[in-house]
Amino acid sequence: MIDAKTKLYGLIGKPVEHSLSPAIHNALFKKYNINAVYLAFEVDDLESAVKGIRGLKISGLNVTMPYKEQILEFLDGLSEEANAIGSVNTVVNREGKLIGYNTDGIGTLKALKRFTEVEGKRVLLLGAGGAGKAITYTLSRLAKVVVLNRTEKKAKELEKFGVKGEKLSKESLEYYLSWADIVINATSLGMNEDKTPIPKELLKEKLVVFDIVYSPLETKLLRETRKFGCLTIDGLWMLIYQGAESFRLWTGVKPDVEFMRKVALEALK
Numbered sequence: 001m002i003d004a005k006t007k008l009y010g011l012i013g014k015p016v017e018h019s020l021s022p023a024i025h026n027a028l029f030k031k032y033n034i035n036a037v038y039l040a041f042e043v044d045d046l047e048s049a050v051k052g053i054r055g056l057k058i059s060g061l062n063v064t065m066p067y068k069e070q071i072l073e074f075l076d077g078l079s080e081e082a083n084a085i086g087s088v089n090t091v092v093n094r095e096g097k098l099i100g101y102n103t104d105g106i107g108t109l110k111a112l113k114r115f116t117e118v119e120g121k122r123v124l125l126l127g128a129g130g131a132g133k134a135i136t137y138t139l140s141r142l143a144k145v146v147v148l149n150r151t152e153k154k155a156k157e158l159e160k161f162g163v164k165g166e167k168l169s170k171e172s173l174e175y176y177l178s179w180a181d182i183v184i185n186a187t188s189l190g191m192n193e194d195k196t197p198i199p200k201e202l203l204k205e206k207l208v209v210f211d212i213v214y215s216p217l218e219t220k221l222l223r224e225t226r227k228f229g230c231l232t233i234d235g236l237w238m239l240i241y242q243g244a245e246s247f248r249l250w251t252g253v254k255p256d257v258e259f260m261r262k263v264a265l266e267a268l269k
């Protein structure tokens with residue numbers, strides 16, 4: 001029941017109306033008897049939105065496009081990870097101080113670990129955008145990582161995290177697909193379109209293939225690599241594990257990810 005003690009959490013971004021986060025977090029608040037609600041806020045003016053968060057003492061937030069980098073200057077502190085990658089997807093209001101975190105990297109790592117060993121493995125990451133950067137930062141600490149990106153400069157920029165960055169081309173793909181144990185698609189290729197970053201003739205067996213795209217859930221990349229005998233992981237797992245980390249930061253509760261996935265699948269219908 002909503003009463004005078006109900007805490008408010010939410011998502012800020014633009015657009016936000018297709019987000020699964022309100023369904024997932026509200027279901028979790030109910031499951032764990034936490035007196036809180038989670039709403040989606042479409043924000044036009046970030047600075048005044050952050051002032052409103054402070055003024056209304058909103059307890060915590062998720063941040064999505066296009067504000068994940070822009071919000072940094074308005075916060076009071078950053079986690080080591082958020083600081084290193086320059087991007088925030090979770091804000092915690094700690095007694096009036098707004099602290100920024102980024103759970104995209106740890107979310108991806110935990111999702112991967114659910115299905116496979118990661119430590120010491122060879123990871124081929126496609127994409128050096130916002131998500132690619134967070135994933136690189138986290139995985140570079142425990143695996144061997146090569147990043148391929150359409151725009152070479154962005155792949156090279158990630159070399160500061162101790163990984164190798166190269167231009168995404170047929171040649172580089174062919175070479176590193178033979179090298180890799182795990183392939184992660186962190187490009188937006190395949191989102192709402194039946195396209196894949198890996199041409200059929202380059203497919204290899206026995207890879208673990210993780211696509212962070214979750215719309216559609218069964219991307220062309222996952223469909224084709226599974227047919228080839230690869231172990232496939234869909235992008236909803238990434239969404240769920242990064243959300244689980246946000247929930248834990250806000251409430252101290254480590255939520256049931258199976259339950260979160262059920263809620264998310266229902267909301268996707």
Ligand code: ATR
Binds near residue numbers: 149168188
């Ligand atoms: P996100 O926050 O989801 O990571 P982003 O920062 O816009 O989104 O990054 C999108 C990623 O998808 C980038 O790596 C982009 O490559 P560029 O850096 O060259 O733009 C990649 N991408 C998008 N469309 C692509 C395509 N058709 N082929 C290859 N890579 C693509």
